[in-house]
Amino acid sequence: MSIWYQWGVRPSLYALCGFDAERVHHFVMYWLRQKWVPCVVRRVVPGRGHDIRLHQDILGVEFPNPVGLAAGMDKNAIALSTLEQFGFGSLEFGGVTPQPQKGNPKPRLFNVWEKSALINRMGFNSDGVEQVVQNLMSLPRPSVPIGANLAVNKERAHDPEQVCADYVASMEALYYSVDYFVVNVSSLNTPGLRDQVAHLPGMLAYVHAQNVICADLWGVTPKPIFVKLSGDMQQCEFETAVNAISCYPNGGLVAINASSSRDGVRARHVPQGALSGPPIFKRMLHHVRIARACAPDMVIVASGGISNAQDAIEALHAGANVCQVYTSFVVQDPFVASHINAGVCRYMHHERMSNITDFQSYWT
Numbered sequence: 001m002s003i004w005y006q007w008g009v010r011p012s013l014y015a016l017c018g019f020d021a022e023r024v025h026h027f028v029m030y031w032l033r034q035k036w037v038p039c040v041v042r043r044v045v046p047g048r049g050h051d052i053r054l055h056q057d058i059l060g061v062e063f064p065n066p067v068g069l070a071a072g073m074d075k076n077a078i079a080l081s082t083l084e085q086f087g088f089g090s091l092e093f094g095g096v097t098p099q100p101q102k103g104n105p106k107p108r109l110f111n112v113w114e115k116s117a118l119i120n121r122m123g124f125n126s127d128g129v130e131q132v133v134q135n136l137m138s139l140p141r142p143s144v145p146i147g148a149n150l151a152v153n154k155e156r157a158h159d160p161e162q163v164c165a166d167y168v169a170s171m172e173a174l175y176y177s178v179d180y181f182v183v184n185v186s187s188l189n190t191p192g193l194r195d196q197v198a199h200l201p202g203m204l205a206y207v208h209a210q211n212v213i214c215a216d217l218w219g220v221t222p223k224p225i226f227v228k229l230s231g232d233m234q235q236c237e238f239e240t241a242v243n244a245i246s247c248y249p250n251g252g253l254v255a256i257n258a259s260s261s262r263d264g265v266r267a268r269h270v271p272q273g274a275l276s277g278p279p280i281f282k283r284m285l286h287h288v289r290i291a292r293a294c295a296p297d298m299v300i301v302a303s304g305g306i307s308n309a310q311d312a313i314e315a316l317h318a319g320a321n322v323c324q325v326y327t328s329f330v331v332q333d334p335f336v337a338s339h340i341n342a343g344v345c346r347y348m349h350h351e352r353m354s355n356i357t358d359f360q361s362y363w364t
């Protein structure tokens, strides 16, 4: 935890932005997208996770370290060059919708201060895939893998065919620019979307078929397609979805999305929306364990409440191949990726592990 950030920088930013969490976000993103900022961040961040022991090949993509940035921070892929410099081993942008949309009415992002958590009901505010493609083209390509979180336009979220068409439209437009895709069927803030999990087998068949067609067109191998599931599902529903995902050799799981639960959060902090940060960590671990038991060989990305190296190590032990952070990056410690990477390296040294993949020996 960075005291200087929590007690100095962050309160100042909030004061400057009228104590409005979303305004703080836009203010920070404005600065992060400036061309000179990546150089500054590179100098300030303590080590950027380039230890060879942390490298792993995941579904044909080289991940230099196991700490990725989760979706939602950079919705429109405007600041990837700077975000890379914080030591992330991968960057997921989006959710991207085919058509631009404003998302839910404001206010829609809230702090739960004493839990270092957030509640959001953004509702896929997106500039639309065309603009996102332009943004990506105008940036140097990051040296770490980048993934596109595929979302849907609000009015189409109730119809499985339209949902599927939205995923594929964005996938086609972004195919050249990204290393992997994440199909988001788990956002709480778009009514109807979570119900589409019932149609997952059919959807995945279609999306994977389009993946092969796009790959042929571009003359490349098909890209990994992850599915991001909610941790609010019934266990049997979750297991059924995991089994559907694991049918595809280039498929994987992101577990979990921000949650409708209010685990450990006091009643007065209950604006509607999705909870993220430390209160959902145990829920995430539970779902990673279930998924690993169902699908021993599937790639699993752990997302939910990871704040430090100890959390990441627990997730890797539980069955995750890599992990992602969002809330801890913005609420607790902007250097969280670099701190986690250093902590994981220390742990591996202590346990005489030579590569991050050695965690897999704990999964049985």
Ligand SMILES: Cc1cc2nc3c(=O)[nH]c(=O)nc-3n(C[C@H](O)[C@H](O)[C@H](O)COP(=O)(O)O)c2cc1C
Binding pocket: 070, 071, 072, 073, 094, 095, 096, 109, 118, 120, 122, 124, 149, 151, 184, 187, 228, 256, 257, 258, 275, 276, 277, 278, 280, 303, 304, 305, 306, 324, 325, 326, 327, 328
């Ligand atoms: C403000 C905000 C916006 C988010 N937007 C998205 C999104 O567009 N797509 C998505 O799959 N997840 C989104 N998420 C969820 C995060 O990617 C992540 O899965 C979740 O917050 C749990 O991780 P964390 O506890 O490290 O934040 C969002 C989270 C927050 C806080």
